[in-house]
Amino acid sequence: MYCKAIITVQILWFCRSEAFVNLAVNGIATQKGVYGSYDASKAIDGNYNQSFNGGSCCHTAAGQLSAWWRLDLRKTAYIHRVVIYYREDQWDRLSGYTLFISNSSNPKYDRLCYEDRPPTYHPNVVQNITCGMTGRYVVFFNERAKPEAYVELCEVEVFAYYPIIARSKQ
DSSP states (O other), rough: OOOOOOOOOOOOOOOOOEEEEEEGGGGGEESOOOTTTOOOGGGGGSSOOGGGGGGOOOOOOSSOOOEEEEEEEEEEEEEEEEEEETTTOOOOGGTTOOOEESSSGGGOOEEEEEEEESSOOOHHHHHHHEEEEEEEEEEEEEOOSSSOOOOOOEEEEEEHHHHHHHOOOO
16 A cells, blocks of 8 residues: 655744834933023933033932932833933033833832943933833932032933733723
8 A cells, every 4th residue: 555645844934023112202301400491301301412512411409418300101011211311511420320221100110221330430411221120210320429420411211112911802
């Protein structure tokens, strides 16, 4: 007896592609105190001028031991990367900062994304940080005993995406 079999092999590739876009532009920025007219929103206005005199940087109030700037992405996102454009003429104030990701506006629940420890003597005024975390809030924090703490961000980009959640029909 003679049998003939035809075997078909199919190879299927499933690819997953995620596009990271700058979600900061649609966020809501707040900060601890304001110096002059340099409010938190200046760090997400799309202006990359890092000169303080250019008027595009935020600046927290003077005389503080700790200072923070927080971005609300409005809903939870997968945060791949954060790019910080700091004030170019005060790079020493950037040294020793921390970056947190959180799902709550309560700092108690912040998760550390990056810590400049020990503080860098001469940090790059453009910081490119990979986080790889989910959260709704991005918090830049600076604490100093002497001299006082400042946050002076000229632009912040948060490259992330909002996860697609499948919902069943009822």
